[in-house]
Amino acid sequence: MAELKHCPTCGEFFNYTGVREVCAKCQMDEEKMYETVYRFLRKRENRAANIDRIVEATGVSESLLHRWVRKGRLQPALFPNLGYPCDKCGALTNTGKLCAKCTDEIKQELNTHDAAVELREALKERDRATYYSQSDRKR
Numbered sequence: 001m002a003e004l005k006h007c008p009t010c011g012e013f014f015n016y017t018g019v020r021e022v023c024a025k026c027q028m029d030e031e032k033m034y035e036t037v038y039r040f041l042r043k044r045e046n047r048a049a050n051i052d053r054i055v056e057a058t059g060v061s062e063s064l065l066h067r068w069v070r071k072g073r074l075q076p077a078l079f080p081n082l083g084y085p086c087d088k089c090g091a092l093t094n095t096g097k098l099c100a101k102c103t104d105e106i107k108q109e110l111n112t113h114d115a116a117v118e119l120r121e122a123l124k125e126r127d128r129a130t131y132y133s134q135s136d137r138k139r
């Protein structure tokens with residue numbers, strides 16, 4: 001289903017079909033920029049280039065590079081210093097939505113949460129046990 005959408009790059013309306021995020025004109029510009037970036041990265045000495053270096057050398061915007069990495073057009077496996085910002089802290093990552101640090105933090109928070117629940121359950125058990133033993137004693 002096509003819908004009319006604002007092109008995020010130039011602001012023109014275009015028919016959005018779920019395939020392209022930008023209008024045809026910008027898409028063509030993007031493809032040209034992608035070619036430029038890809039040609040740059042294919043040179044052995046540029047393999048390890050980071051985003052800043054690519055922006056400097058090709059003039060392509062940082063956000064466009066982030067998008068290509070996120071979509072897998074530029075593969076971190078081939079170009080180890082590429083990435084896109086973590087949803088949480090903005091540090092560069094190349095897997096998932098969060099960087100390794102934030103993933104760890106979330107895991108830890110979850111563990112802490114689990115531990116808190118377990119502790120509460122244990123306390124409840126103990127209270128119940130105390131209650132029963134007391135009422136036992138009364139009888």
Ligand SMILES: [Zn+2]
Nearest residue numbers: 007010023026
């Ligand atoms: Zn456009």
Ligand SMILES: [Zn+2]
Nearest residue numbers: 086089099102
């Ligand atoms: Zn992060």
